[in-house]
Amino acid sequence: MTDDHPEDSxxxxxxxxxxxLEHYAxxxxxxxxxxxxxxxxxxxxxxxxxxxxxxxxxxxxxxxxGLTTIRSLPVWSHTHGLRGICDVVEFEKNAATPVEYxxxxxxxxxxxxxxxxxxALCLIEAGFDVxxxxxxxxxxxxxxxxxxxxxxxxxxxxxxxxxxxxLHTPALPAARNDTRCRRCSLREDCLPELxxxxxxxxxDLLTPRPLGQWRD
Amino acid sequence: xxxxxxxxYVQTPGTSLRLDGDTVRIYHPDQPGRHLLxxxxxxxxxxxxxxxxxxxxxxxxxxxxxxxxxxxxSGRFRAGLIGPTHGNPLLRQAQHRAADSPxxxxxxxxxxxxxxxxxxxxxxxxxxxxTSGPRQTALRATAELLxxxxxxxxxxxxxxxxxxxxxxxxxxxxxxxxxLLGDNTDWKASGRNKRPPTDPLNCLLSFLYGMLRVAVQGxxxxxxxxxxxxxxxxxxxxxxxxxxxxxxxxRPLLADRLALTMLNRRELTxxxxxxxxxxxYRLTDNGxxxxxxxxxxxxxxxxxxxxxxxxxxAALLPLVQARLLARHLRGDTVAYEPWTVN
Ligand code: SF4
Numbered sequence: 001m002t003d004d005h006p007e008d009s010x011x012x013x014x015x016x017x018x019x020x021l022e023h024y025a026x027x028x029x030x031x032x033x034x035x036x037x038x039x040x041x042x043x044x045x046x047x048x049x050x051x052x053x054x055x056x057x058x059x060x061x062x063x064x065x066g067l068t069t070i071r072s073l074p075v076w077s078h079t080h081g082l083r084g085i086c087d088v089v090e091f092e093k094n095a096a097t098p099v100e101y102x103x104x105x106x107x108x109x110x111x112x113x114x115x116x117x118x119x120a121l122c123l124i125e126a127g128f129d130v131x132x133x134x135x136x137x138x139x140x141x142x143x144x145x146x147x148x149x150x151x152x153x154x155x156x157x158x159x160x161x162x163x164x165x166x167l168h169t170p171a172l173p174a175a176r177n178d179t180r181c182r183r184c185s186l187r188e189d190c191l192p193e194l195x196x197x198x199x200x201x202x203x204d205l206l207t208p209r210p211l212g213q214w215r216d
Numbered sequence: 217x218x219x220x221x222x223x224x225y226v227q228t229p230g231t232s233l234r235l236d237g238d239t240v241r242i243y244h245p246d247q248p249g250r251h252l253l254x255x256x257x258x259x260x261x262x263x264x265x266x267x268x269x270x271x272x273x274x275x276x277x278x279x280x281x282x283x284x285x286x287x288x289x290s291g292r293f294r295a296g297l298i299g300p301t302h303g304n305p306l307l308r309q310a311q312h313r314a315a316d317s318p319x320x321x322x323x324x325x326x327x328x329x330x331x332x333x334x335x336x337x338x339x340x341x342x343x344x345x346x347t348s349g350p351r352q353t354a355l356r357a358t359a360e361l362l363x364x365x366x367x368x369x370x371x372x373x374x375x376x377x378x379x380x381x382x383x384x385x386x387x388x389x390x391x392x393x394x395x396l397l398g399d400n401t402d403w404k405a406s407g408r409n410k411r412p413p414t415d416p417l418n419c420l421l422s423f424l425y426g427m428l429r430v431a432v433q434g435x436x437x438x439x440x441x442x443x444x445x446x447x448x449x450x451x452x453x454x455x456x457x458x459x460x461x462x463x464x465x466x467r468p469l470l471a472d473r474l475a476l477t478m479l480n481r482r483e484l485t486x487x488x489x490x491x492x493x494x495x496x497y498r499l500t501d502n503g504x505x506x507x508x509x510x511x512x513x514x515x516x517x518x519x520x521x522x523x524x525x526x527x528x529x530a531a532l533l534p535l536v537q538a539r540l541l542a543r544h545l546r547g548d549t550v551a552y553e554p555w556t557v558n
Contacts, residue, residue: 037546038304038440170306172546189439189539194523195548202551203523205330206370208363211341212558214520 016163018075018084018118021156024163025111028173029195030186032166039189067092075122080160086119087136096128099136099143106137106144113146117156120148223431223515223531224258225508227501229266235273258282260434262427264289283434290419290498291426296433304440310545311458315445322378324461324544324552325448326369329382331465331554333369336389337362338557339468343396343476351395358392375448382448382464389468393417396476412496416489417479419497420507424471425463427511428534432466433459435534439542462537465554470530474514483510523553 023031033039062069068091076083088099098119102112112135120130134143146152166173174197175181181192194200224240226233231244240258242251261277261284263269269284277284278299286295314320337359344355365385372378394404397417404415413419433456436443446457448464478484488503499507515531528536537555544552 036304036306172548174548191524191539191543191548193525194540195543200550203553205327205334205554206366208337208366209334209556209558211345212338212520214338214557216342 014164014167015076015081015083016160016167018082018115018122020163020167021118021159022111022115024159024166025114027176027180027184028166029175029190030184031163032169032172033186033190035163035167036172037189039186075119075126077122077125079125080121080157081164082118082122082160084115084118084122086123089119089123091128094127094129096123096126096130097132097134098123098130099134101136101138103138105139106135108144113152114156114159116146117148117152118160121153121156124153222258223260223262223434223512224253225262225264225512226267227264227504227508229264231267233261233263233267233269233273235270235276240273255280255282259438260285260430262287262430281438283430283437285430285434287426287430289504291423293426293430293433296437298437307440307542307546308442310547311442312445314545315447315451318374321447322372322375324541325375325378326372327552327554328448328461328464329378329385330366330369331556332382332467333362333366333385334554334556334558335465335468336385336472339396339473339476340389340392347395347398351398354395355392358388358395361388375450378448398480412492412494412498414495414497416484416486416497417475419489419499420475420478420484421471423499423504423507424475424511425467427508428463428466428471429456429459431531432462432534432538435538436462438535439538441538441542441545462534462541465537465556466533469519469557470514470533474510478507478510519555519557521555522558523555 017035020031020035023034060071070089070091071087073086073089074084075086075089086098087101090097090099098116100112100116100119106112116133116135120133123130130148133146133148135146136143172195175190175192175195177192177196181187181190184190184192226242228244230246231242234241234243236252238256239252239254240261242253255276259282261269261282263284263286265286265288274284274297276282278297281299284297285293288294314324340355340359340362344352344359347355362385365381365388368381368384369378372381397404409415409418410422413422433443436458441458443456443459445451446459446461449455449457449460451457484503484506488500488506489497490500491497515529517530518527519530519533520526521528521533521536523540524536533555540549541552543549
């Protein structure tokens with residue numbers, strides 16, 4: 001997770017944490033709940049996620065036959081106002097290869113690719129060639145290559161601008177209340193059934209009620 | 217569904233708690249053996265006097281956003297641990313603005329008092345169902361009285377008036393305590409008195425309200441609301457007005473009913489209380505242990521939640537209501553709806 005410290009960056013843009021790109025691709029409200037409301041539910045999935053991260057979270061450098069592997073590498077882009085930490089980046093000559101660790105199975109075209117693209121954007125700005133990145137699925141115990149192409153980078157740039165607008169907006173986006181909510185770790189905070197923007201009728205609180213059906 | 221996390225209550229003086237990897241290690245010289253609890257299962261540590269946590273453990277709790285509270289033997293809140301509040305200034309701003317605007321504030325205050333009256337009526341009606349004769353008549357009459365108090369809320373135009381209705385309803389309800397206590401001659405009810413409580417029922421209620429208060433305040437802090445800015449209770453230095461507000465709807469069913477059950481079923485006996493020379497009552501160490509065990513157990517119990525249309529364990533109700541309030545304050549819902557059991 002990354003913090004937003006505009007004052008110590010060299011950019012006038014309000015910074016967007018790289019992790020927010022992935023949240024944004026999943027659900028706009030989720031992005032706002034995490035990055036504006038400060039909501040973070042430690043459900044089983046995120047706890048498991050943290051455990052899988054513990055091995056890569058320790059900063060470290062490893063050199064082997066011309067390949068340098070760096071864990072927890074801080075990256076940024078002044079041009080696009082992005083900042084974050086890469087799980088693992090492998091450097092070889094002038095090429096950099098980011099590897100993002102994910103707990104679940106790999107989904108081609110899924111939200112994680114946007115985050116990986118953001119990392120690539122930062123590494124490119126730092127002067128490296130980034131032809132490919134990988135998403136390592138802990139569940140499958142294998143890495144999936146993701147080509148870093150023009151199209152992905154364009155999507156990252158557009159999403160960054162959209163997230164920045166969201167961080168500036170005081171109101172929260174309405175909940176989607178669709179199938180995605182079922183797997184969402186913020187469901188209990190979000191309450192999508194009540195917050196999907198369908199106006200609810202205010203409850204009648206002032207009429208006495210009979211004994212309820214609660215069991216003893 | 218959020219996993220049901222536990223609150224760890226530690227009351228034996230001389231106990232030390234230390235961080236051991238991702239667990240808490242509980243140690244007391246008289247109770248040898250390894251007592252380990254995984255931290256991921258705990259959302260709150262409640263410590264009574266004489267219990268010493270290590271700074272490692274406290275810092276870890278602060279990092280994880282886990283609450284730690286210190287209480288006196290009578291259940292009064294003494295201190296709490298607050299981590300780096302990476303909370304939500306926009307939510308607090310919305311809370312403060314709503315507290316300042318009568319159009320936003322009054323409906324929330326009405327909802328809170330209405331919720332409390334609905335739930336108090338449930339306690340009365342439920343007990344009346346299993347009784348007969350004059351006792352049943354008295355309980356039903358008080359329920360009817362509360363129904364009328366509820367209707368008074370349709371015309372209240374200020375927090376003072378709303379508090380007035382709350383006060384009258386509370387007096388009616390506590391006047392019915394003898395009928396709720398039944399014909400158990402060990403106990404007699406004399407209305408609500410506190411500071412200090414001068415009978416066992418009030419002593420027990422004060423203790424349980426203390427437990428409820430830390431649960432509610434922990435929930436408010438967890439969702440990032442300011443416990444000191446309320447909608448019903450007046451804002452005063454050192455007074456957690458919002459915690460007191462949110463407690464109201466829970467008191468009758470989560471605290472009062474537990475107290476009455478414990479006394480009626482003789483789970484507590486007069487020897488669990490000590491009477492001090494000035495007529496004040498307090499729980500003995502043993503009595504407190506019994507009450508804490510019963511409170512812990514009652515927190516597992518599931519209650520219907522009409523707005524969410526599902527069952528919610530008592531331990532999560534404060535968190536659920538704090539979230540519902542936060543969602544209302546941030547403009548996601550049109551009204552705050554209190555938790556009522558029917
Ligand atoms: S519960 Fe649904 S609407 Fe709410 S944040 Fe999650 S995905 Fe978005």
